[in-house]
Amino acid sequence: MDTTQRTDQQRSADRRRRELLEAADRVVLRDGPGASMNAIAAEAGITKPILYRHFGDKGGLYAALAKRHTDALLGALRAALDAPAERRERVEATLDTYLAAIEARPQVYRFLMHPSEGGPQGDQGFDVGAYSFPLLRRMGEELADVIEERVDLGPNSQQLARVWGHGIVGMMHAAGDWWLGERPCARADLVHALADLLWGRLSAAGDKAGGPSF
Amino acid sequence: MDTTQRTDQQRSADRRRRELLEAADRVVLRDGPGASMNAIAAEAGITKPILYRHFGDKGGLYAALAKRHTDALLGALRAALDAPAERRERVEATLDTYLAAIEARPQVYRFLMHPSEGGPQGDQGFDVGAYSFPLLRRMGEELADVIEERVDLGPNSQQLARVWGHGIVGMMHAAGDWWLGERPCARADLVHALADLLWGRLSAAGDKAGGPSF
DNA sequence: AGACTACTGTTACCGTAAGTAACATGTAAG
DNA sequence: CTTACATGTTACTTACGGTAACAGTAGTCT
Numbered sequence: 001m002d003t004t005q006r007t008d009q010q011r012s013a014d015r016r017r018r019e020l021l022e023a024a025d026r027v028v029l030r031d032g033p034g035a036s037m038n039a040i041a042a043e044a045g046i047t048k049p050i051l052y053r054h055f056g057d058k059g060g061l062y063a064a065l066a067k068r069h070t071d072a073l074l075g076a077l078r079a080a081l082d083a084p085a086e087r088r089e090r091v092e093a094t095l096d097t098y099l100a101a102i103e104a105r106p107q108v109y110r111f112l113m114h115p116s117e118g119g120p121q122g123d124q125g126f127d128v129g130a131y132s133f134p135l136l137r138r139m140g141e142e143l144a145d146v147i148e149e150r151v152d153l154g155p156n157s158q159q160l161a162r163v164w165g166h167g168i169v170g171m172m173h174a175a176g177d178w179w180l181g182e183r184p185c186a187r188a189d190l191v192h193a194l195a196d197l198l199w200g201r202l203s204a205a206g207d208k209a210g211g212p213s214f
Numbered sequence: 215m216d217t218t219q220r221t222d223q224q225r226s227a228d229r230r231r232r233e234l235l236e237a238a239d240r241v242v243l244r245d246g247p248g249a250s251m252n253a254i255a256a257e258a259g260i261t262k263p264i265l266y267r268h269f270g271d272k273g274g275l276y277a278a279l280a281k282r283h284t285d286a287l288l289g290a291l292r293a294a295l296d297a298p299a300e301r302r303e304r305v306e307a308t309l310d311t312y313l314a315a316i317e318a319r320p321q322v323y324r325f326l327m328h329p330s331e332g333g334p335q336g337d338q339g340f341d342v343g344a345y346s347f348p349l350l351r352r353m354g355e356e357l358a359d360v361i362e363e364r365v366d367l368g369p370n371s372q373q374l375a376r377v378w379g380h381g382i383v384g385m386m387h388a389a390g391d392w393w394l395g396e397r398p399c400a401r402a403d404l405v406h407a408l409a410d411l412l413w414g415r416l417s418a419a420g421d422k423a424g425g426p427s428f
Numbered sequence: 429a430g431a432c433t434a435c436t437g438t439t440a441c442c443g444t445a446a447g448t449a450a451c452a453t454g455t456a457a458g
Numbered sequence: 459c460t461t462a463c464a465t466g467t468t469a470c471t472t473a474c475g476g477t478a479a480c481a482g483t484a485g486t487c488t
Contacts, residue, residue: 012435013435016436036473036474036475037474037475037476038473038474038475046436046437046438047437047438047439048475048476048477049437049438049439049476049477049478050436050437050438052475052476052477053435053436053437057475057476058475058476087417087421088417136388136391137392140388140392147416149422150421150422151416151419151420151421151422152419152420152421152422153419159398159399159403159407160407160410162392162398163389163393163399163404163407163408163411164407164411164416166388166389166391166392166393167385167386167388167389167407167408167411168385168411169388170384170385170386170387170388170389170391171381171382171384171385171388172381172384173384173388174350174354174380174381174383174384174385174387174388175377175380175381175384177350177380177384178351178354178376178380179377179380184373184376185373185377189373190377193373193374193377193378193381194377194381196374197377197378197381197382197412198411198414198416198417199414199416199417200412200413200414200415200417200418201367201414202361202365202378202412202413203301203302203412203413203414204414205365205366205367206365206366207301207364207365207366208363208364208365208366226464227464230465250444250445250446251445251446251447252444252445252446260465260466260467261466261467261468262446262447262448263447263448263449263466263467263468264465264466264467266446266447266448267464267465271446271447272445272446272447429488430487430488431486431487431488432485432486432487432488433484433485433486433487434483434484434485434486435482435483435484435485436481436482436483436484437480437481437482437483438479438480438481438482439478439479439480439481440477440478440479440480441476441477441478441479442475442476442477442478443474443475443476443477444473444474444475445472445473445474445475446471446472446473446474447470447471447472447473448469448470448471448472449468449469449470449471450467450468450469450470451466451467451468451469452465452466452467452468453464453465453466453467454463454464454465454466455462455463455464455465456461456462456463456464457460457461457462457463458459458460458461458462
């Protein structure tokens with residue numbers, strides 16, 4: 001019947017879609033965020049128009065690809081955030097999870113941070129704010145939810161939690177980006193340094209002799 | 215003589231270069247980070263090859279353009295960081311300076327954060343770490359210097375300061391990016407929330423009733 | 429069987445952008 | 459006047475995102 005037929009077709013299309021995404025994944029892993037639609041189609045053994053039929057445009061493909069990785073990473077982060085342990089330990093575990101992920105697959109991580117590659121004519125309007133980094137935003141919102149849900153922040157807790165969520169995620173990201181490029185220390189050292197920062201060691205530290213206060 | 219001649223020519227070339235950069239600035243301000251070389255050349259009243267003779271390639275032009283704004287912003291930030299006031303006040307002033315800058319010219323800020331727009335074939339190599347955001351990196355290093363110079367952090371202070379510098383800058387950037395897109399609160403509120411985060415209010419806050427600790 | 433539909437796939441093309449080669453022009457030095 | 463050089467141009471190549479138009483193949487309806 002129609003329904004079974006439609007289901008079959010849909011299943012087939014979904015399977016194809018998954019195959020295409022896996023091919024795209026391989027190409028992105030190989031070529032970085034600049035991977036071209038032609039290269040992806042070739043890797044999948046087909047030609048461009050099929051990609052466009054499945055994903056609409058490059059942004060669509062990239063969004064679908066990003067969603068896979070983002071979901072996976074967010075799942076791991078949430079697990080670390082929800083583990084049965086003290087707050088500080090959880091924060092450190094979350095930081096470590098993120099850093100381990102970007103360490104394991106830097107190209108993918110790079111791709112996730114710069115998905116809005118901005119085609120020549122596609123994004124004329126320059127809608128400020130729509131250019132954002134989907135992964136960072138999603139992580140920030142997720143963390144904000146957890147913070148608001150678990151931490152007692154008094155009045156204005158929602159707004160404070162969102163600021164902190166995005167701020168902490170940005171801290172993690174920038175520090176991780178820098179660390180990945182220079183590798184100045186072990187991962188654990190970075191994790192401890194960032195946790196110390198979040199735990200207010202900057203305000204607790206004394207001024208250095210010789211200068212005015214900073 | 216040769217020298218005066220060379221000087222004259224060089225001065226003329228420098229002046230021209232500055233004019234071209236100003237034209238590029240106007241175009242970027244108008245069209246965002248996707249501004250084309252043709253558009254910039256047209257705005258400057260010339261044609262493409264001249265741009266290429268002056269800046270090598272698009273990356274060169276963008277780097278030169280970014281340097282101008284980055285220098286200006288870093289100057290303002292350093293002034294806020296060096297003002298005669300308490301540490302907390304200085305931190306808040308620095309955050310506010312940055313946020314005011316991105317609020318005033320979001321396109322420029324967008325451009326500075328995504329300069330490696332990645333032309334079709336230009337950036338094949340995908341040198342991990344070389345894709346970074348020059349402005350963020352420079353701000354991070356600058357802040358790290360100031361922290362190490364002024365704050366007594368005990369052993370390993372250099373490494374800790376660098377981690378913190380990049381982390382704090384990333385926090386500022388991500389929170390600012392999110393805030394610019396959603397405008398959920400006044401600038402001063404954002405500044406206070408971020409300063410509170412840096413001052414360890416997250417670790418000081420109690421658990422919310424009902425759940426395990428976060 | 430034969431026409432109709434729907435899906436998958438192709439080739440060939442358009443528009444635009446980065447970057448370059450080759451040619452033209454003005455101007456000071458010998 | 460000729461040489462050297464910087465400045466400027468037009469016209470081209472290459473590559474990419476995206477699309478139109480066409481071809482094959484399977485199931486469905488009459």
